Amino acid sequence: MDRGGAETMMMNYLRHMDRSKVTYDFLVNRTYKAAYEDEIEKLGGRIYRMCPMYPQYFGRYKKEFRAFLKKHPEYRIIHSNLEERSYFGLREAAKAGVPVRIAHAHNRPVGFDVKSVFREYFRMRLPRYVTHMFACGEEAGDWLFGRRNRDRVIQQRNAIDTAQYRYDPAVAAEVRAEFGTADGTFVLGHVGRFFPQKNHEFLIDIFAALHAIRPDSELWLVGGGELNDELKNKIREKVAALGLGDAVRFLGVRSDVNRIMQGMDAFVLPSLFEGLPVTMIEAQSSGLPCTISDRVPIQCDVTGNVQVVALDAAPEEWAKRILAQAESYYGGNDVAAAEGGAAYAVKREQGPELVTKAGFDIVANAEWLQRFYLDELAKAEAAGRAMEHVGTSSQ
Structure with a gap:
């Protein structure tokens, strides 16, 4: 449990x-x-x-x-x-x-x-x-x-309890300040245990490509691993080898995922396989634009704010698609400029209603x-x- x-x-x-x-x-x-x-x-x-x-x-x-x-x-x-x-x-x-x-x-x-x-x-x-x-x-x-x-x-x-995931700009600012994330930083989020299924190694490749395009970006990884943390430690080593130590945050097992998601700008799930992940319902209820692999059932798109990218596509393609989706979703060419603005907040706040309408309120x-x-x-x-x-x- x-x-x-x-x-x-x-x-x-x-x-x-x-x-x-x-x-x-x-x-x-x-x-x-x-x-x-x-x-x-x-x-x-x-x-x-x-x-x-x-x-x-x-x-x-x-x-x-x-x-x-x-x-x-x-x-x-x-x-x-x-x-x-x-x-x-x-x-x-x-x-x-x-x-x-x-x-x-x-x-x-x-x-x-x-x-x-x-x-x-x-x-x-x-x-x-x-x-x-x-x-x-x-x-x-x-x-x-x-x-x-x-x-x-x-x-x-x-x-899920959709009300707990409603976007709140004050909470978003609080979470970012807690992690030392500067204003205007693009935050890509992922929630999942460090198991092979979640494809963390490829996820780091995706973020490396995204960070090359947008240096003012961070990747937040929420989740634990095996008792010996073998895979998690391997991912830490890869992050360090790519020089991304300051941009990738290992947040561990959290009881406040609903709060952490407030500080993200986009969500990614490049899994090798899934059923219908709870975390995708949570991310959409938080009003986040989401990118998933073609191995994740499209049924998890309950809001229309999910895009699919082939798992065999290059990391650079994933990075471009994630950034383009975020810019289109928030209605501008600069996500950083939109953050904290009324349009940004309105877009995010729609999440709980869309998820509830789709039948996923607890x-x-x-x-x-x-x-x-x-x-x-x-x-x-x-x-x-x-x-x-x-x-x-x-x-």
Whole structure:
């Protein structure tokens, strides 16, 4: 439960539900205390721990999960966010008679590596053990459940509290002053964990090209990495080697992404693959013009303020497109001159309304999910009682 996309999505829903009717307890696969755990407990949730889900632990995981369900028969709904690895837990849950078993697709892996063999094996066997299929977007659902099951997949939106992301010039100035960013500096932002999927190495190449065109620019990188920060450290070394140390800011894991985005001028996501990233909904709610790779589902454009650039395009092409989009978006040839002006603010302030209109505000979505849990459990339990009655009558 660190500050990743799926984790943030679950927390957004938890915060906005009637917790006298529905709450979340979390079964996690890490021994360390993660970023959201204190808040989970304050909101009435409990946290249980099990072994990691690495191949060498698969057998142990199944035994531990089986024992967990036997010890906790009170859990009648399991909402699994483990992609293809949901197979393990939901298979055991089906055997134990848990009536509502949800598998949730958050990503759309591409390419082939050793992990792909396991992924394919488990995702092909997953559907028979689920009662409900959720996905953040169509492409993620097609990957995890197969197109043959498209009619069964429920699109659960990666909704956010849009009001928290409304642009405020005073907050923007405060954030920039905090980071020592000079007035008129063009700030390109990125939010994402330092995992290969997010393509940070290419992102640095893009910024190097952009910085060559516009020296008064900065790149803000929000996000943590692996426990040993191997990739993050590699990116730091690359930044230093390119002489960009003063222009690239590693902001780490933040609890105030909504505030940090106020200080950005544009947002970029050159990922190798995605589902439907929460961070794109956040960026658009902040009123930022966004540039994504052609590997990111176009469904994440909910405001019309997102442009797509081919992943195989040169960094220089990315840089030119990002700057041109920003100038066009803010209505002038100089973004720096527009900053702080009325037109700039008006453009940014439109974000929450556009995202809400697209159906991604958390209030309505949390109400929907709460009703879904309660209604589906009631249906499943009624069906179970009917089957018991039939069995009794036939004896």
